[in-house]
Amino acid sequence: MLQADTGRCIACSRVCTECGHAVRSPDAMLCRDCTRRARQRASQQLCPRCGRPGYLRQSTGWCGTCSRPRQAKSPPCVCDDCGQLRPHAGHGLCSACWQRRPERPFVAGENLIARLVDPPPWLGELIGHLAAGHSPARACGLIGQLGRLLDDEQPDHPQALLERTRLPGRSMGPLARGLEIFFVERGLALATDHAERLAVGRRRRRIDAVPEPLRPAAEAFNTFLLRSRERARRAGTLPRADVTLDIKLSTLRDLAQHVHAWGKQDWALVDVHDIETFLAAQPKNRPRRLQIARQFFRFAKSRKMILIDPTSGLSAKAVKGFVGKTLTLDQQRRLFQRWTTDPAVHPHEALLGILALLHGASSAEVRHLRLDDIDPAGRAIGLGQRPHLVPLDPVSWSTVQRCMVHRDTQRTSNPHLMVTKGTKAGRDQASVAYVSHVLDPAGISPQVLRSTRLIDLVNAMDAKLVATAFGMHPEAVMIYLADHVDPNRLPAPSSADRPG
Numbered sequence: 001m002l003q004a005d006t007g008r009c010i011a012c013s014r015v016c017t018e019c020g021h022a023v024r025s026p027d028a029m030l031c032r033d034c035t036r037r038a039r040q041r042a043s044q045q046l047c048p049r050c051g052r053p054g055y056l057r058q059s060t061g062w063c064g065t066c067s068r069p070r071q072a073k074s075p076p077c078v079c080d081d082c083g084q085l086r087p088h089a090g091h092g093l094c095s096a097c098w099q100r101r102p103e104r105p106f107v108a109g110e111n112l113i114a115r116l117v118d119p120p121p122w123l124g125e126l127i128g129h130l131a132a133g134h135s136p137a138r139a140c141g142l143i144g145q146l147g148r149l150l151d152d153e154q155p156d157h158p159q160a161l162l163e164r165t166r167l168p169g170r171s172m173g174p175l176a177r178g179l180e181i182f183f184v185e186r187g188l189a190l191a192t193d194h195a196e197r198l199a200v201g202r203r204r205r206r207i208d209a210v211p212e213p214l215r216p217a218a219e220a221f222n223t224f225l226l227r228s229r230e231r232a233r234r235a236g237t238l239p240r241a242d243v244t245l246d247i248k249l250s251t252l253r254d255l256a257q258h259v260h261a262w263g264k265q266d267w268a269l270v271d272v273h274d275i276e277t278f279l280a281a282q283p284k285n286r287p288r289r290l291q292i293a294r295q296f297f298r299f300a301k302s303r304k305m306i307l308i309d310p311t312s313g314l315s316a317k318a319v320k321g322f323v324g325k326t327l328t329l330d331q332q333r334r335l336f337q338r339w340t341t342d343p344a345v346h347p348h349e350a351l352l353g354i355l356a357l358l359h360g361a362s363s364a365e366v367r368h369l370r371l372d373d374i375d376p377a378g379r380a381i382g383l384g385q386r387p388h389l390v391p392l393d394p395v396s397w398s399t400v401q402r403c404m405v406h407r408d409t410q411r412t413s414n415p416h417l418m419v420t421k422g423t424k425a426g427r428d429q430a431s432v433a434y435v436s437h438v439l440d441p442a443g444i445s446p447q448v449l450r451s452t453r454l455i456d457l458v459n460a461m462d463a464k465l466v467a468t469a470f471g472m473h474p475e476a477v478m479i480y481l482a483d484h485v486d487p488n489r490l491p492a493p494s495s496a497d498r499p500g
Contacts, residue, residue, distance in 0.1 A: 214265075247288075367429050
């Protein structure tokens with residue numbers, strides 16, 4: 001007779017309450033295995049040492065795991081490399097010295113080549129490239145990742161291998177960067193579009209920051225800028241760089257947020273007063289921001305988004321002459337003493353500060369300074385577009401040497417003098433953001449130092465000579481004169497011109 005609750009007979013309806021298996025005896029609630037486990041749990045007690053249930057030993061009063069004697073650690077010994085008393089990791093070295101062994105990447109590379117059935121011909125040279133650009137521990141990790149990629153069944157062509165190692169985020173990863181530099185320099189693969197992807201992401205973030213009612217026009221303006229750049233590339237003219245597009249979209253984003261804060265939901269409602277208040281927020285950037293606003297409103301008017309251009313009657317009102325900040329002699333002396341006598345100052349700060357203070361170097365010139373531009377015999381360096389090498393005084397030369405010593409400690413093959421943590425594994429120059437904040441501990445900017453030096457030179461000698469020496473346009477240095485007239489160069493008044 002089938003039971004109503006189970007749909008089976010009474011014998012088959014008897015099951016274990018824990019696991020659900022069939023139980024033969026009508027008086028049993030558990031099956032054989034669950035009954036055995038229940039007896040074991042009943043005989044177990046909580047260990048007073050670890051607090052877990054177990055069988056306590058009479059000799060110790062603890063469970064079996066706690067009662068077993070642990071393997072004694074090796075006593076610390078004196079490291080053969082650093083000479084300190086530390087636990088050894090292997091070969092008579094402590095963990096720190098073992099991690100720093102320079103032959104570790106090459107041993108890992110030899111093991112990888114021996115393990116592969118058909119190793120690529122460029123693998124040995126690639127291992128040397130990774131070992132030269134990274135620390136031994138990091139290089140061993142990258143070689144291990146490379147070995148896992150070469151062991152799978154996917155193609156090992158350099159271009160395919162480069163695409164497989166790329167990470168999906170904003171950073172392509174250290175292994176992908178190392179492979180790209182190695183393969184592109186030897187003509188084994190094409191460069192990736194990682195820079196273009198980052199630029200697309202930056203433009204997307206700026207457009208998304210535009211308020212929703214004003215966003216369609218910003219997206220259309222971005223498409224217009226990209227198409228204009230593509231036409232310039234096909235025509236062979238100078239296309240706009242990604243940083244130029246970023247500046248334009250950033251200014252448009254700020255303008256959109258400004259007009260939206262005043263309750264305007266359409267570009268057609270923007271008037272000249274909105275543009276004036278927007279330009280007044282940053283007086284020094286008025287010419288550039290006005291130029292970008294004019295370009296956007298011309299585009300919007302051509303697309304029938306607005307009827308009247310609110311920037312048509314505005315003027316940049318650029319002040320002729322230099323209006324920036326300069327340093328007094330006492331301030332220059334304090335900075336000079338800081339960068340020449342304080343050993344705690346970073347070599348990059350001292351390099352940029354001394355070259356800008358004494359030689360009028362810009363941050364871009366120092367950022368692009370390479371080892372090939374340094375002449376040790378003549379103690380001179382080549383800066384930017386300057387037609388001749390710049391001779392260095394003993395203080396400036398010692399600062400350059402200090403920076404070269406700091407670069408040698410990084411064990412890098414980067415050809416630039418200023419090498420950072422992010423560029424020591426590649427061949428790119430230091431980022432603009434890094435160089436712009438190098439002098440922050442001194443509380444000064446490179447532009448103020450360069451302007452101070454240029455004003456002193458322009459007002460002390462011929463401006464054309466200064467422009468030629470610095471590789472600048474003659475009109476670029478004229479703003480530093482600022483209607484200054486040296487009274488010592490004026491002709492002495494004649495007796496006929498004297499009153500009385």
